Amino acid sequence: MASAPAHAQENRFALSYGDDGQAPAHTAWRRRVERARLDYDAFAARAVEVYLSYAPPAPREKRAPGVTTIMRDPTLRAGDIYAATDGFMVFRGRAAAAHAPADFTPLPDERARKLSLAIAPAR
Structure with a gap:
């Protein structure tokens, strides 16, 4: 080939x-x-x-329970504390279906600080 x-x-x-x-x-x-x-x-x-x-949703502001919600809370007992936008409030009234603003008194800052330190986890 x-x-x-x-x-x-x-x-x-x-x-x-x-x-x-x-x-x-x-x-x-x-x-x-x-x-x-x-x-x-x-x-x-x-x-x-x-x-x-897509815009992310606006962060929701963490709010304390509204005053009207607290006023209608039938489970409140004397000495209960709730966090309001202007500080901690202590319930001084009686258990009832409706409460008045006079049933709540502000918790002194020093007392609130002591409570928060008492329940804060140890580091």
């Missing part, structure tokens, strides 16, 4: 590869990978845009 000249074999070899010297299958694979990367980048950019467009 006659062998083709060396330059003919090189030309045939060169034809089976792309201009960049890589096999067509590899070139096609690289194109698919690049296209997938571009698609993902576009998807990720849209996802970030949508995520950032």
Whole structure:
């Protein structure tokens, strides 16, 4: 069997590869990978845009029970303490269905500090 000249074999070899010297299958694979990367980048950019467009809910302020709620609390007993927005209040009235603001007195700050230190976990 006659062998083709060396330059003919090189030309045939060169034809089976792309201009960049890589096999067509590899070139096609690289194109698919690049296209997938571009698609993902576009998807990720849209996802970030949508995520950032939703404003997080405003943090809810922690409030003490409303005065009207406390006034209707039938479980209150003399000496019960509740945290109000202006400090701790002590219930001095009687157990009843409804209470009046006069049934509550402010807890002195010094007493509140002692109570909080007494119930604070040891570190």
